[in-house]
Structures are given as structure tokens and as C-alpha cells.
Amino acid sequence: MFSIWQVIIYGMVFSSAMLIGYDSGYLNGVLGSSEFQHRYGVSADGGQTWYLTPRTRSLFSSLLVVGAVVGALAASVLTNRVGRKGSFLVVAIFYAVGVAVQAAGSAYAAFIMGRVFTGVGLGLVSVVTPGYLVEASSGKSRGRMIATYQQVLTLGNIMACAFSLGTSNLPGANNWRITVALQLVLALIVFIGALVAPESPVMLMHWGKPEQAAKSISLLRNQTAESEEVGVAMREIREWLDEQASVGKVNIVECFEGTNLRRTLIGSAMGLMQMLTGINFWFGYGTTFFQAAGIKNAYLVSLILALVNSVFTVPSIYLIEKIGRRACLFIGGCIMCLFQLVTGIVHSCIPHSIASNNMLIAGAVFFIAAYAGTWGPVGWTTMTEPYSARLRTPSTSVALVIYWVITWAVGFAVPYMVDSTAGDLGVNVAYVWVGTIAFALMWAFFCVPELAGLSTREVDMLFEQKIPAWRSKKWSKQLRTLNGVDATSDNSEKSVQSEALSQKQRCKQG
Known part of the structure; x- marks a missing residue:
């Protein structure tokens, strides 16, 4: 049974996870709103129809990552100063300010600034939340909590797509403002939870407050302060802190020396390869892409993709250990490559037909299913697993910053590739993903070692x-x-x- 404290604490943690998942899906629907396109777009026929230029879509989508990089880099310094709890408060404030500016429907530059503010909150929460969850969980519950955290990320994406679909037919700006503003509710839950939740026991011990650390553990694990479990947890934290103190201060340069260089390159390159599969394209531009391809109910298709992503993330928890990392990457990559190739071929043979549109949808569904069960979880594992215990935190930070930079670059380039006013690839972009997935598969074969089952x-x-x-x-x-x-x-x-x-x-x- 969970105590009321645990409900509040994990409600805060999982609401912050939903913010991450929600952000990956809400702009996809917002960019497809006709009112939003009229507000921030241009018209080529005297005001009869409006559309967003590739530049506008690139800036609105990708500049969030600028804030995310700043947030991820600042997370370590901020946590040392104000703790995990204080960091959650900062996350909620930045996120709420960014969302409020976007929902206000203000000037073009103001919307971009809102996205940057939201990105700072996103970068902070992507580092702070997993850290707090690990430090708050016991050894027996840690794996289950991390798996639940990953699943909640996908639920946030589902919620964003569902609200985009539900509000798409509302009059005026309500068909996108409500979708944007809903994030304020999640930010408020995080803010209230951070006011009530205890500080991380690891941070309290680091600050020399053992009594408060014991009280924090007792609340987090629903045990009395005198219980054996709390005593064992306190000893583990004390031993870990002593071990960290004995090895001295870690220098980030060590990540690029000796055998650590290979580890850092593997983790950092994994983020690039994830983006080269094309996953950011489907979740960042899927709605507008389906609309441009002539598919009706584009919002519904995006919701279906989000549901598929969530459902097929579940078996990955089993597959990643049972068949191993490399097998997951090869099987998933081949399935993704195959369905992208078939999508491109069908479109080339019978373009803009019902069969071509159906294949586009089916190809996207099977692509997302394969990614969710393989490259998604294996990718995040590879970005955190290969490093030595001493360099795990700085190496993961390097990989995460590179991941956000690559996310920005891909997000900025894609609209110019597919838009009819620029590269005009349209559905033929499937051939691009075939090539990049094939490249990612070759990299995985030569560079990603099998670490399943290894201590x-x-x-x-x-x-x-x-x-x-x-x-x-x-x-x-x-x-x-x-x-x-x-x-x-x-x-x-x-x-x-x-x-x-x-x-x-x-x-x-x-």
C-alpha cells in the first residue's frame, strides 16, 4: 500500500515525466491548426489559404532544444545549490512561464521565447527527475520505478495527441490554445508536489543532515525512521558518498582519455543514430505531414501512432535483456528500414492514391512499433550504460547534450526537406530514412557491444x-x-x- 506521502511524491515525479512526453506531441498538433497557421503563417493566394513556412516550423520546433541544452547543462550546478526539490520548483516555474507565453498567442518572437523557456524546464526535468527517482527508490523497487517512468513518458505523448484531436474542431484559437495550456496543470502538480515532497536523502547526507535524510527515506519508503530498511539505506548512502570522496573530483576530460573515449563515443553517437532513424520526424511533424499527403483525420493518425508507441514500449523491458541489445537493434532496424522502403516504393508506383496513403499510415505504424520495442529503449540504455562508475554522470551529460543538439539539427532540417515550398520530398522522404537507418545499422554492428547480463x-x-x-x-x-x-x-x-x-x-x- 502507498502512503499519502508516496502518492504526492510519485504524482510529482510522474507528472514531470508526462511533461517530457507531452512536449514531444503537443506541437505536432498545434502546427496543424488552421487558426495557428493563419496567425503565424503566410498566404500565397491573397488570404484564401494560409500555411507555415519551413523557417517558421523549424524555429518553433527546434529552438526548444536551445533551452533544453541550457537546462541540462545547468542541472548539475542547480542541484548542488538548491537540491532536487528546489530544482523541481525551478522546472515548474520555467515551464509555466514558457507555456503561458505560448498560449497567449502573442508575437512571433514571443512564441519562440516561450518555446525556449519551456526547453529550459524540459532540459532540467530530463536530468532531475530520473536522478530523484533513483535516489528515492529502494533497490527492490528501482527497476520497476524506472520502467514505469519510461512508460509514463509515452502516456504524456498520448495525452497530447488526444487533446489535439479533441480540440481540433473547436472555433478560433481554442483549437490549439487549450492543448498548449493543459501543460500548466501538469506544471502546477509538479510545483505543489515539490513544495510538499521531501528532499533527496542523498542530497541531505551530502549537505551533512543525516537526521533529515533518515526522515526523508522513511517518507519515501513508508517506513518508520527506526526501521531496518531505513538504517540499511542510510549506510548505503554513507558508503557511496565516502567512495565518491575517496576518488577525488572527476574531470570531464577523463571521458575522452584511454578506453573511456570509446565508451563516450558510443553513448554520444547513439543519440545521433536514434535521430537518423527518423523518429523525430513522425512525432514532431506527423500531423502536418499527413495533412500535406492528403490523409484525412491526420490528428487521429497521430494519436494512433502515440498509442502504438506506448503499447510496444512494454515488451522492450523483457526483450532488451532476453535477446540482448544488439539483437534488438538489428531486428528493429531491419523492420523500420523495410517498411520505410515499401512506403516509398508504393508511393513511387501509385502516388497520391488511396493505396499509397494507406501504406503511408501502415508503414508509420509498423515503424513506430519497431522503434518503441527496440531502438527507443536500447538507445537510452546505450547512452547511460557503457561508462565506468566513476565517469557515469559526466559521460551521460556529454551524451545528453549531444543528443539535444542533434535533435535540434534534425528538427530544423526536416521541414526544409519535405515542404512543398522547399525540398518538396513529400512521401519520398521515406527513401532518406531507408538510407539513414541502413547507416545506423552498420554503425550498430561495428560499434555497439553486447552488454546484457554483464556486471x-x-x-x-x-x-x-x-x-x-x-x-x-x-x-x-x-x-x-x-x-x-x-x-x-x-x-x-x-x-x-x-x-x-x-x-x-x-x-x-x-
Whole structure:
């Protein structure tokens, strides 16, 4: 049973997650609003029809990332000064200001500034929320909470698409302002939750407040301050902080030295490869793209894609460990590439036909399903998993900043590629995604090692021994065979490490 405190706390955390998911979907519908296009667009026929230029769509979509980069970079400094709790308050304020400016329907430049303010909140919350969730959860519940957090992200996207569909036929500016303004409710929940929720126990211990840290743990885990669970958690936090103090201050330059360079490059490049699959195109421009392709009920199609994304994220929790990271990337990438290719071929053979439009929708559905079950979760795992324990935080920050920059670049370029007034690729953009997905698959084969089932120390060994990515799975099996035990057994780690170290010495001698 959850206590009232836990309901408030996780309500705040998951509302912040919904903000991230909602943001990825709401602008998609807003850009398709005829009133919005009239307000911020241009007309080529004397005012009969209005449309948004590629420049406008690029700026409205991509400049959010400028704020997100600032927020992500500022998160570490801000957290050290005001804690996780204070950071949530700052997130809510920035987000609310940005949303209010956008919903006001003010000048062109003001809407862009609103997007930048929203981006700052988004960048902050994308760093603060997972950190708070990890520090607030017990070892037994952490995996479940992180999985739930990922699922809530997709629910936020569904909510955005659903409101875009529900308000699309309202008169005037209401057909987009309501969709934008709904984020104020989520920001308010985050703000109120941050006022009530306890500070992260790790931060309190870091600040030398053990009594408050114990009280925080008792509230977060619904235990008495004198319970054994709280005592164990306090000892774990104290040991972790002592370990961090013993290794000294981490220098970000270390991320690019020795074997750490390969790890950093893998995590950082993963964000680029995710964007090269074309996922940002479907969730950022899907509605307007379907409208331009002549598909009716474009808002409904976008909602269906959001639902598919949410549903197929669930099996990824099982697949990523059962069949491994590399298999997920290869299977998912091949499915995405195949359906993009078929979409392009059908359009080339019978353009602007009912069959072509149906194939466009079907291709998008299967693409999203394949991405949600493979490249989506594996991508985020790869951006956080390969690093050493010492450099995990700075390396993840480097990967996240690069991810946001790539997101901005792709978001800025896509409208110029597909718009009829610019590159005019239209549905033929599917061929572009075929090429970029094929490139991403080749990169995955040569660069992404299989890390499923490996402990942190075994991951270090893999990189220290410079095992090629395409041999990593065989290396892992040999490690298990030499040891003669199941890798998943908790009791096997010492013997695995002992045998692995011997193997390492033999490799050096050979």
C-alpha cells in the first residue's frame, strides 16, 4: 500500500515525466491548426489559404532544444545549490512561464521565447527527475520505478495527441490554445508536489543532515525512521558518498582519455543514430505531414501512432535483456528500414492514391512499433550504460547534450526537406530514412557491444581488453563458459571476476 506521502511524491515525479512526453506531441498538433497557421503563417493566394513556412516550423520546433541544452547543462550546478526539490520548483516555474507565453498567442518572437523557456524546464526535468527517482527508490523497487517512468513518458505523448484531436474542431484559437495550456496543470502538480515532497536523502547526507535524510527515506519508503530498511539505506548512502570522496573530483576530460573515449563515443553517437532513424520526424511533424499527403483525420493518425508507441514500449523491458541489445537493434532496424522502403516504393508506383496513403499510415505504424520495442529503449540504455562508475554522470551529460543538439539539427532540417515550398520530398522522404537507418545499422554492428547480463566490472573488462563490438556476445558467453556458472546468479560474481582476470592475463601473454 502507498502512503499519502508516496502518492504526492510519485504524482510529482510522474507528472514531470508526462511533461517530457507531452512536449514531444503537443506541437505536432498545434502546427496543424488552421487558426495557428493563419496567425503565424503566410498566404500565397491573397488570404484564401494560409500555411507555415519551413523557417517558421523549424524555429518553433527546434529552438526548444536551445533551452533544453541550457537546462541540462545547468542541472548539475542547480542541484548542488538548491537540491532536487528546489530544482523541481525551478522546472515548474520555467515551464509555466514558457507555456503561458505560448498560449497567449502573442508575437512571433514571443512564441519562440516561450518555446525556449519551456526547453529550459524540459532540459532540467530530463536530468532531475530520473536522478530523484533513483535516489528515492529502494533497490527492490528501482527497476520497476524506472520502467514505469519510461512508460509514463509515452502516456504524456498520448495525452497530447488526444487533446489535439479533441480540440481540433473547436472555433478560433481554442483549437490549439487549450492543448498548449493543459501543460500548466501538469506544471502546477509538479510545483505543489515539490513544495510538499521531501528532499533527496542523498542530497541531505551530502549537505551533512543525516537526521533529515533518515526522515526523508522513511517518507519515501513508508517506513518508520527506526526501521531496518531505513538504517540499511542510510549506510548505503554513507558508503557511496565516502567512495565518491575517496576518488577525488572527476574531470570531464577523463571521458575522452584511454578506453573511456570509446565508451563516450558510443553513448554520444547513439543519440545521433536514434535521430537518423527518423523518429523525430513522425512525432514532431506527423500531423502536418499527413495533412500535406492528403490523409484525412491526420490528428487521429497521430494519436494512433502515440498509442502504438506506448503499447510496444512494454515488451522492450523483457526483450532488451532476453535477446540482448544488439539483437534488438538489428531486428528493429531491419523492420523500420523495410517498411520505410515499401512506403516509398508504393508511393513511387501509385502516388497520391488511396493505396499509397494507406501504406503511408501502415508503414508509420509498423515503424513506430519497431522503434518503441527496440531502438527507443536500447538507445537510452546505450547512452547511460557503457561508462565506468566513476565517469557515469559526466559521460551521460556529454551524451545528453549531444543528443539535444542533434535533435535540434534534425528538427530544423526536416521541414526544409519535405515542404512543398522547399525540398518538396513529400512521401519520398521515406527513401532518406531507408538510407539513414541502413547507416545506423552498420554503425550498430561495428560499434555497439553486447552488454546484457554483464556486471559493471565485466563491462570495464570488455573495454579494457578492447573487445570488438561484433565479438562481444561471443566473449560474454566464453566468460560464462570458463566460469561454469550462470551469469545471472548473484553468488557467481566473484568467481566470474576471478576467471575473467585470469583470461585477461592470458590474452596479454598471447
